[in-house]
Amino acid sequence: MAEKIIEVKKVSKRYDNKTVLNNISFSVRKGTIHGFIGPNGAGKTTTLSILTRLVLPTHGETYIDNKSVSRDPSFNRRLGFIPAEPRFPSLTVENYLLDCGYLRDIPKGEVLRKLAIFTLSLYRPKIYLLDEPFNGLDPSFRQDLFNNLKSIRDKGGTILMSTHILSDLQKLADDITMIKGGKIVYTGTKTADIEKTYEDYFIERVSDEVERRQLEQETKYTEDQKRELLNLNDEILNNEYTFKGTINKSYQGALIGDEESAK
Helix, strand or coil, X not given: CCCEEEEEEEEEEEEXXXXXXXXXXXXEXXXXXXXXXXXXXXXXXXXXXXXXXXXXXXXXXXXXXXXXXXXXXXXXXXXXXXXXXXXXXXXXXXXXXXXHHHHCCCCHHHHHHHHHHHHHHHHCCCEEEEECCCCCCCHHHHHHHHHHHHHHHHCCCEEEEECCCHHHHHHHCCEEEEEECCEEEEEEECCCCHHHHHHHHHHHHHHHHHHHHHHHHXXXXXHHHHHHHHXXXXXXXXXXXXXXXXXXXXXXXXXXXXXXXHC
């Protein structure tokens, strides 16, 4: 089995009372492309941020190239990172690229993402952390990036990337990890049909949850109905008792009246 070059061990992250990551563990093999999959808010970006020490975990440890991210400052010497929304200081190079993009009607977000990708070529890292790298790219550049990622892997590089484009992962990835609600639900070798696996872990289970809640609501509604019927029954019984009491009193009064007339 290939050497583990990225390791996440029992990592949790909480913000006040909100748990974003709940005791997650997975690893990335050296020389592979590892897909990190999950819906928005599942904890993908937080995990990648912890691996780059932009965010500190509440509990647990992470390792890059056998170096502790929290204790060894040299962990990132062979590391390259592209965030989901690249940000650059106001440099002349940036302004030049943005102006060129404006003249070509290229959106600013796309220019910044391409710039982030280009910067990796300056120092050619061996380990790549990519957060939604295909977002906002035109088809031709997207294909170029696709080919470059395959080339990096074929030359011994390692890539951990999050993406919503499952069809690309089917072609690119060697292994995948799926995260849902801050918990790992699957990690291991890429399945034969990633989209089907995604549906099994997310779509169908979401549907089951909806059905469960609907059933709970129906059950609750039925119980409410039962209580309403019981209350109505009690009311009817009380009214019937009052009515009978009134009849009895009237009947008794009539009998007394007859007795007095007979006297």
